[in-house]
Amino acid sequence: MFTYRQLSDFELAASLSRGDERAFREIYERHWQSCFSNARKRLRDAAEAEEVVQDIFCKLWRRRASFVLGKTFEQYFAVAVKFEVINQLARRSRKEAYAREVAIGYSEADSTTQESLDLRELTKQLQECINMLPEKCRAVFRLRYEQNYSQFQIAETLHISEKTVEAHLSKARKTLKASFGLLLALLICLI
Numbered sequence: 001m002f003t004y005r006q007l008s009d010f011e012l013a014a015s016l017s018r019g020d021e022r023a024f025r026e027i028y029e030r031h032w033q034s035c036f037s038n039a040r041k042r043l044r045d046a047a048e049a050e051e052v053v054q055d056i057f058c059k060l061w062r063r064r065a066s067f068v069l070g071k072t073f074e075q076y077f078a079v080a081v082k083f084e085v086i087n088q089l090a091r092r093s094r095k096e097a098y099a100r101e102v103a104i105g106y107s108e109a110d111s112t113t114q115e116s117l118d119l120r121e122l123t124k125q126l127q128e129c130i131n132m133l134p135e136k137c138r139a140v141f142r143l144r145y146e147q148n149y150s151q152f153q154i155a156e157t158l159h160i161s162e163k164t165v166e167a168h169l170s171k172a173r174k175t176l177k178a179s180f181g182l183l184l185a186l187l188i189c190l191i
Contacts, residue, residue: 013069
């Protein structure tokens with residue numbers, strides 16, 4: 001009886017390029033744990049490592065038709081993790097820089113404004129704005145920022161495409177940014 005476990009990396013890659021989901025599943029099962037361990041070791045954060053690994057496998061699936069395996073999947077994933085970790089660290093750095101910028105801008109604000117702004121009240125207002133979003137948009141936003149789901153996980157959970165997830169997140173951010181401006185990034189971190 002034929003099983004995908006018997007296939008070599010090159011045979012799996014050839015099956016993957018034909019859109020074979022079972023070949024993709026076998027690749028995932030063989031390499032997910034090592035990719036995750038490698039990413040977690042470099043990032044020191046399990047959630048970020050999981051997001052990195054999901055992004056790698058999503059990209060592999062999206063490029064399946066044109067994918068060509070050079071040497072082995074082990075080497076392919078080692079390089080993929082390295083570059084995705086670099087991208088994740090860059091995103092983290094930009095996020096931290098933006099949060100610092102917002103904090104500096106907030107601290108330079110007029111002292112009477114600072115006294116009148118209560119963080120709890122802002123958080124309450126943010127929740128009210130989130131509750132006013134359309135149902136699907138609200139669900140996507142909450143999964144992303146309250147549950148820390150990756151876009152892939154959201155798409156799988158809600159049975160929608162990743163492009164639809166991106167569209168809902170973009171709409172939610174635009175709506176909330178109109179109400180909160182620069183404070184939005186800081187408030188989202190506090191959710």
